[in-house]
Amino acid sequence: MTNPTRRAFLGAASAATATAMTTSLASRAAAAFSPRPTDVAVEDVSFEYEDYRYRAPLKFGGIVVERATILNVTCAVRTRDGRAAKGFGSMPLGNVWSFPSRAHSYDETLAAMKALAGKIRDITAGRREPGHPIDINHDLEPDYLKAAVDAARERGLSEPIPKLCALVVASPFDAAIHDAFGKAHGLNCYRTYGPEFMDRDLGDYLGPEFRGEPVGRYVSPKAKGRMPMYHLVGAVDPITAEDVEKPIGDGLPETLPDWIAYNGLTHLKIKLNGEDLDWDVARVAKVERAAAAAQARRGVSEWAYSLDFNERAPDVAYLLEFIDRLKAEAPDGFRRIQYIEQPTARDLSVVQPGELAPAARVLPVVADESLTDYETLLMARDRGYNGAALKACKGQSHAVLLAAAAQKFNMFLCVQDLTCPGASLIHSAGLSAHIPSVRAIEANARQYMPDANRAWEPRFPGIFRVTDGTMDTSALDGPGLSVV
Template identity: 70%
Template structure:
């Protein structure tokens, strides 16, 4: 495939179609496509919340977070021939990540997301078409964005709800629809993305270069048997005993060497500051020293890192100086780095073309917060990003389209976490396990929200109890998303 520019992509009729063109009068209407007997309509939607305190706090983009609210959605669907199934979707609200604000409080952004969830629930329940889940999502996406604007106005918010936040709220609803679709047909969701189930090929969403291709080309029907798991070293996490001020004493590890010994870790994600170059370099050195000692005790010689600046690096110059110093001070540690995630601000329009080229020639540089649709993926490539982070919290439908486009473009792919516990972890792990080029799973709720995973450990021990640094993704073979 040629390398399309953002202008090329915006010029396609398919892009206009992807943005959605259907009206909404009492209920969104399904896309004008040849119907499939497998299509589903939505019969009922309900939702609720769970609240958890973190075992230990996490720092996101300069903000320390100590709690999470999980949105759980149930959706009942019905096929054209009258068969009914119930689907379940779950996702952390992640308001500090999806709706960062310097003027709105944590409680204010969370309240806005809950108001939006109520609106999205009503919109989804009112959908009166029958279609494949990806087409349902395409029809509803514009209405969800309108609902976000309505919430902003109704609550008098000082800042508008970002698109990323809207995707995060909608993701649990989208997941429930995909889950129900798989269940009503007695199949894993990942076996329902081909021409037997989809009325549209990918050209309807991604342009003519995808003509004749379906999402099934870019996902596998069966999951990888096992995958390495990325463990998080947060910016306020203790690395060694010297960093521990007061022991939690709950029986779980409290330092990196303890986690390595217990779970056999070989993949470690390091959160960096982005505002203090010396601190960032020293953080990598400290992790490398602690990991090297712990791995030596296990007789392990190969392990890897990823680095996450959470968009706090001020510019590419900062990143390049970090790379130079890290390479100079810890050659072995630098060699272990697989990729760098979202080093600078998420607003791609504010950075010039090819801004990230210099860094991307050294390591894959992955866009995360910047990616809200395929247009933003095209823009990220123009800015020099060579990788894309997929996230269940941006929606199953969106993740599948981004995965297809990124693979077509030859981009590095990873699946990132939003401290997902329970069903949301199963959803995220399923994405990782079914996208061929994804190498590992990120799963840190076991560190910060272990209580939210307790009920799932007996049902999916190979996934929720980590051994040898891997998760048993081969067990994700149930119908739908495979969680419930």
């Protein structure tokens, strides 16, 4: 039972923190920031779509997905001192993940996201005041969120477009500006987050306890050389040959042991249902048996898992029982788990303070869908989460700011995928490679949308052709987001 005195204290503390942040940010916003010759103004924005069918269905959050729409954005900018550049951003729209709805179909939520993309394009193109990309995104986000409200109303939706969904739509626009900014200065964007390019510091975005700290303090200017790659084991993916009902026959692996041999895998992310304890425990145990046999054939003794419940676990009691049963039934499988992702509801207001703490004392428990801003990160910590998932699909600006906060709070950090192909995978991999404490990269599109990667493979073979279980991220120090 939650202590009511403690709950009241936490509520008062949160309110005081929010008041202090609001006052501080308002006063800083009123201050005159010094124009810099490095600032960029947006001159033009355009976008287009690509559509792909999955080679195999992917099930998460109780829904099977078989297709994807990619939003590609090009942005032209010019610095105050006259240098011009174009940047590129790309992201799957991911409507099933970012706009789960019982009232609206896949096509309806996708159409709403496309309508919002047009509005965000116009808002971004109308921004003429030069600034740093993080400042531009920070200043425009309230307009983006208002546009989401307008788009839902204009399309007659019975449900609002969630903030998470609006972040996904805005993310390639934000990425394109970061990419253009770095290219205008001939620098990787992770080298442009220091005081020589930014008048504001973290205190202006996150509150007084970050005063005086540059954004660049929490990112690495040079990418890590190699990083392990997480392979996804979806809830309907075949594990063994006996699970293959209808072979795809396209030359790519069709079972988990075949994928392990094909990519030299050492990291597996396992999707779970969260509504059937027997199935969830049996699924991890089956993956462990198949992986153990495959790794033995390769002479590999150490590999890792992450577990993703996609918010489906009803409560922490379910999670704790799952942990106890897995320890008993598949102890080696349990030993390999690095972290558990978003086990319960994304709406943190229905989660009690400290509710996830008992599980977080056993393993890192990572918030993902819940995180849409700094305030939700604070709420997640209060609910007992001790980890945070960064995602390129929530925006580059969003990701680097939350990465700073999470590192200051000593939280476990990971970067997760939205089945990102092509330029969006390069963006996501670059984020993983430049956040110091992130240990691995997720890359699912090679399994589900390989056609979307093929044009990129010759240009970035270290990212798109994996044979030893790792990505070569050393090439991700190029100008902008390295998407060249």
